[in-house]
Amino acid sequence: MKKVIIxxxxxxxxxxxNINSEINFIPTMGNLHxxxxxxxxxxxxxxxxxxxxxxxxxxxxxxxxxxxxxxxKTIDDDIxxxxxxxxxxxxxxxxxxxxxxxxxxxxxIKAPIELSSALCGLKRIGHFDGVCTVxxxxxxxxxxxxxxxxxxxxxxxxxxxxxxxxxxxxxxIKSIPTQRDFDGIPLSSRNVHLTKNERKxxxxxxxxxxxxxxDFQKEKKINLNEIIKKVSAKKISIEYLExxxxxxxxxxxxxxxxxxLAGAIxxxxxxxxxxxxxxxxxxIIAIDGPAGSGKSTVTKLxxxxxxxxxxxxxxxxxxxxxxxxxxxxxxKKEKKLQNILKDISIIxxxxxxxxxxxxxxxxxVTEEIRSQKISSxxxxxxxxxxxxxxxxxxxxKIGELGGLVAEGRDIGTTVFPHAELKIFLTASIDExxxxxxxxxxxxxxxEIDLRTLKELIKxxxxxxxxxxxxxxxKANDAIEIITDGYSINEVVDKIIDLYNDKIPKxxxxx
Numbered sequence: 001m002k003k004v005i006i007x008x009x010x011x012x013x014x015x016x017x018n019i020n021s022e023i024n025f026i027p028t029m030g031n032l033h034x035x036x037x038x039x040x041x042x043x044x045x046x047x048x049x050x051x052x053x054x055x056x057x058x059x060x061x062x063x064x065x066x067x068x069x070x071x072x073k074t075i076d077d078d079i080x081x082x083x084x085x086x087x088x089x090x091x092x093x094x095x096x097x098x099x100x101x102x103x104x105x106x107x108x109i110k111a112p113i114e115l116s117s118a119l120c121g122l123k124r125i126g127h128f129d130g131v132c133t134v135x136x137x138x139x140x141x142x143x144x145x146x147x148x149x150x151x152x153x154x155x156x157x158x159x160x161x162x163x164x165x166x167x168x169x170x171x172x173i174k175s176i177p178t179q180r181d182f183d184g185i186p187l188s189s190r191n192v193h194l195t196k197n198e199r200k201x202x203x204x205x206x207x208x209x210x211x212x213x214x215d216f217q218k219e220k221k222i223n224l225n226e227i228i229k230k231v232s233a234k235k236i237s238i239e240y241l242e243x244x245x246x247x248x249x250x251x252x253x254x255x256x257x258x259x260x261l262a263g264a265i266x267x268x269x270x271x272x273x274x275x276x277x278x279x280x281x282x283x284i285i286a287i288d289g290p291a292g293s294g295k296s297t298v299t300k301l302x303x304x305x306x307x308x309x310x311x312x313x314x315x316x317x318x319x320x321x322x323x324x325x326x327x328x329x330x331x332k333k334e335k336k337l338q339n340i341l342k343d344i345s346i347i348x349x350x351x352x353x354x355x356x357x358x359x360x361x362x363x364x365v366t367e368e369i370r371s372q373k374i375s376s377x378x379x380x381x382x383x384x385x386x387x388x389x390x391x392x393x394x395x396x397k398i399g400e401l402g403g404l405v406a407e408g409r410d411i412g413t414t415v416f417p418h419a420e421l422k423i424f425l426t427a428s429i430d431e432x433x434x435x436x437x438x439x440x441x442x443x444x445x446x447e448i449d450l451r452t453l454k455e456l457i458k459x460x461x462x463x464x465x466x467x468x469x470x471x472x473x474k475a476n477d478a479i480e481i482i483t484d485g486y487s488i489n490e491v492v493d494k495i496i497d498l499y500n501d502k503i504p505k506x507x508x509x510x
Contacts, residue, residue: 025144044086060130282403289425292432313408318369
């Protein structure tokens with residue numbers, strides 16, 4: 001495809017009409033650095049869409065005219081950098097193109113107070129209104145499928161996500177982690193103004209944030225005053241340093257698993273921001289739903305794609321049910337059952353096919369637990385108080401460090417109520433029966449006629465939803481996904497998109 005430079009807003013519609021492709025959009029204010037390069041190259045590698053980079057120094061984002069006048073302008077270099085790293089087109093409009101004089105069609109957008117009044121919004125009055133206005137204008141002109149943004153400006157990222165949601169724009173935000181220079185400071189177009197000594201001071205500030213992150217992983221707490229004291233001792237001017245909830249930007253709570261340590265400092269005439277995410281454990285995805293909704297297949301694929309541990313809690317209940325049947329254990333005798341449970345070991349091991357085998361007391365039961373005989377009793381067995389208590393404790397032990405995706409029927413409500421992402425996966429009875437019928441791992445189900453299979457599924461649903469202990473219900477904060485008519489890969493991609501929207505990319509960096 002021929003690379004093009006577009007300078008007029010009226011040319012955008014013609015260009016869109018001729019490309020016959022979806023668009024990845026990377027908005028910039030020019031003076032491109034390695035952070036911008038990462039955005040452009042990520043968009044290039046993500047898909048086969050057309051990649052459009054805009055270069056526009058938005059006057060509405062500056063609360064100081066001198067700052068606007070001094071903003072670095074490197075248009076020729078920016079064009080070369082954009083094209084050499086994957087841009088197919090560059091949009092370089094003038095102020096008059098973006099904000100035509102006396103044009104009543106230009107909407108000036110206000111950023112939400114709850115997000116814009118904290119952190120940078122405390123001093124930079126109107127800054128985020130300017131960001132929202134220009135991005136809304138550009139999105140309406142370009143109509144991209146994906147919008148690529150960096151997590152360096154985390155507050156701005158949250159505000160733009162809010163904008164897209166409020167305005168019901170059909171565009172997905174793709175974010176990349178903060179990109180850092182050789183000395184650890186975040187890449188920024190303003191870094192060119194820094195003296196050698198100022199860089200050292202900013203590097204010191206960034207290092208203190210990373211030290212705090214390391215300490216937090218051990219202590220699970222943070223001492224803001226101590227950090228401020230160390231930074232101030234270097235004669236660094238701190239504009240703010242806050243420990244906040246990463247999505248609401250309110251004060252962090254004791255039960256927050258992921259929180260944000262964010263600060264802004266000044267060195268000479270240059271103001272720079274930095275942040276780190278603090279985590280008590282790695283994120284957890286909880287996937288609940290009725291039998292046959294596709295939980296196991298979806299969860300396995302998500303675990304593989306996101307490099308998370310796969311926890312099949314349903315297999316644990318099936319394994320215990322299998323043992324009870326095999327050993328003819330009288331599970332109605334509470335005391336005897338409690339003593340037996342103390343000596344039971346249920347573990348997962350990866351096999352040569354990159355799948356998980358289930359072992360009960362070192363005996364592999366992967367195939368046996370999928371029989372109709374086990375399916376017909378597992379709901380009854382799993383409703384026994386002692387068994388649920390035992391297995392929930394085992395599951396929580398596995399989840400102490402996080403970094404897993406678990407599926408079952410009470411994951412989001414009972415096992416991991418503080419999971420970062422909760423999904424309730426379901427499908428119609430007809431759809432689930434068809435899936436069970438075609439499941440090659442359930443050979444005995446293939447011999448049952450479809451009508452009987454539907455009745456068995458209805459019966460299982462009733463038992464799971466009406467048991468006294470941990471019934472199958474959708475958690476209040478779970479996202480329901482009805483999978484009828486969707487392929488497995490479409491469901492997996494949707495859940496991964498939800499995960500990426502919830503979890504900062506920077507938390508994946510070890």
